[in-house]
Amino acid sequence: MYYFFFALVFVLLPPISTTHDEDVVLENIEALGPGLKPKEIVMPARYFFVYARGRNYTGDSSLEENDFQVQIKGRSLQNKDCRVWVNILNRKDSSLIVRYKLFETCLDLTISVLYKNSHINGSPFKTKGPVQPEDCPCAELDLDTWLKNYECPTEYNQIMSDLKSFSSVDFNSFYTRAINRFNNSHSSSVCHFVVKDNEVYRTCYGQHVGFKMFIDAILLSLTRKVRLPNFEFFSNLGDWPLIPINDKPRIPLFSWCGSSQSADIVLPTYDITESTLECMGRVSLDMLSVQGNIDKTWHEKPPQAFWRGRDSSRERLKLIEIARKHPEIINASLTNFFFFRDEEKIYGPKEKHISFFKFFDYKYQLNLDGTVAAYRFPYLLVGDALVFKQESEYYEHFYKELRPWKHYIPFKTDLSDLVEKIKWAINNDDKAQEIAKAGQLYARNNLLPQHIFCYHAVLFKV
Numbered sequence: 001m002y003y004f005f006f007a008l009v010f011v012l013l014p015p016i017s018t019t020h021d022e023d024v025v026l027e028n029i030e031a032l033g034p035g036l037k038p039k040e041i042v043m044p045a046r047y048f049f050v051y052a053r054g055r056n057y058t059g060d061s062s063l064e065e066n067d068f069q070v071q072i073k074g075r076s077l078q079n080k081d082c083r084v085w086v087n088i089l090n091r092k093d094s095s096l097i098v099r100y101k102l103f104e105t106c107l108d109l110t111i112s113v114l115y116k117n118s119h120i121n122g123s124p125f126k127t128k129g130p131v132q133p134e135d136c137p138c139a140e141l142d143l144d145t146w147l148k149n150y151e152c153p154t155e156y157n158q159i160m161s162d163l164k165s166f167s168s169v170d171f172n173s174f175y176t177r178a179i180n181r182f183n184n185s186h187s188s189s190v191c192h193f194v195v196k197d198n199e200v201y202r203t204c205y206g207q208h209v210g211f212k213m214f215i216d217a218i219l220l221s222l223t224r225k226v227r228l229p230n231f232e233f234f235s236n237l238g239d240w241p242l243i244p245i246n247d248k249p250r251i252p253l254f255s256w257c258g259s260s261q262s263a264d265i266v267l268p269t270y271d272i273t274e275s276t277l278e279c280m281g282r283v284s285l286d287m288l289s290v291q292g293n294i295d296k297t298w299h300e301k302p303p304q305a306f307w308r309g310r311d312s313s314r315e316r317l318k319l320i321e322i323a324r325k326h327p328e329i330i331n332a333s334l335t336n337f338f339f340f341r342d343e344e345k346i347y348g349p350k351e352k353h354i355s356f357f358k359f360f361d362y363k364y365q366l367n368l369d370g371t372v373a374a375y376r377f378p379y380l381l382v383g384d385a386l387v388f389k390q391e392s393e394y395y396e397h398f399y400k401e402l403r404p405w406k407h408y409i410p411f412k413t414d415l416s417d418l419v420e421k422i423k424w425a426i427n428n429d430d431k432a433q434e435i436a437k438a439g440q441l442y443a444r445n446n447l448l449p450q451h452i453f454c455y456h457a458v459l460f461k462v
Helices: 143-149 157-166 171-182 212-225 270-277 287-291 314-325 341-347 356-361 377-382 418-427 429-446 449-461
Strands: 009-012 030-032 046-051 068-075 084-090 095-102 106-115 125-131 190-196 199-205 231-236 253-255 305-310 330-336 364-367 386-390 409-411
Touching: 068 084, 068 095, 084 287, 095 287, 143 449, 157 449, 171 190, 190 212, 199 212, 212 270, 212 449, 270 287, 270 449, 287 356, 287 377, 305 314, 305 356, 314 330, 314 341, 314 418, 330 418, 364 377, 364 418, 377 386, 377 429, 386 418, 386 429, 409 418, 418 429
Parallel strands: 231 253, 305 330, 305 364, 364 386, 386 409
Antiparallel strands: 009 068, 030 046, 046 095, 068 106, 084 095, 106 125, 190 199, 190 231
């Protein structure tokens, strides 16, 4: 697989329709990011950023095609060219994402970034000794050292909030109560995970346990990289949080979604975790690819709100009604009927699926709950669009760090003020773009693959 990629990888940017590179100065170009520390930070796809006009530039200038080149080379253990797959993503804001995947151990890896055939500041970036691929069972570091290498925070507010009710746990009692509750359940499934001596063990309960693979994947990825402490936990395999907030005593249960009515301990969703682990692999949508597949700048997009999805809430049907009354500002359609099949004649016909990247041909994006929180929210934030978010009791691990009117525009659960909010954005374009940029910046600084690894590791440490 991928034999046609070799250690010396020379990548040219694809053609770009508009070019404004006359003010790019070699001395101002910066390269930053975890991919420049490949020995310390091991991920399925390593990545770093190139800022053509410096990291503080806030414009939308594109870059001249073919002016930037990247070379990555190293030696394999057999003293041959090391196999590397490199991909460059143009963020259309005067910055690039360079991501690369190693398929074997590479010795003395060298990363060269050139602008008009001249090295930028710091280039070439050299790493002495072996650089390991993701699948190497190379867990030599203790967790504290690993967290420092990955530049992880020491704590997260959401984790501390989730765990404050579990300062001490009688695990024997908790284990018995959890088994009694979930073993014969027809509506929920859980798994009991044990990490002991850096090996992962699990037993699952309930009828539908296929989603155990997502917890398996992140635990196995971490145990290949770092020596985790011994710990055990139960994890919910469904979307709905399962522990009522008034449960006494509470069962400490990990879930992918929390709510104001529940006391589950919230993990990053299986969706963003899988996209982290399968980046440059079998998934096409991840937090990096979204940034590099946006074709239009803010001012080229129509001032319309865009939405596509299935019929997994009554409010989504309501959205279709509103869009039909206001087609000039809302482009919304259902792509599948499952929950309200008997109403397809009213809210159909179904629209064909389109690429998620094409969503960003529109200036505004709508985020509505499905059965629980809509797990597309991180991808909407990191794209170049203003996100309108439905008020909701459900949340993901990062929601409580976001601020309405700073990172997104809120609208009521029943959608009664949605049209009003969209018209506000149309009439206040500069402010709307400012909010869009703030949401995007938050996602770039908190929801990329490095951050998802950090959140899991900090939670497992605590």
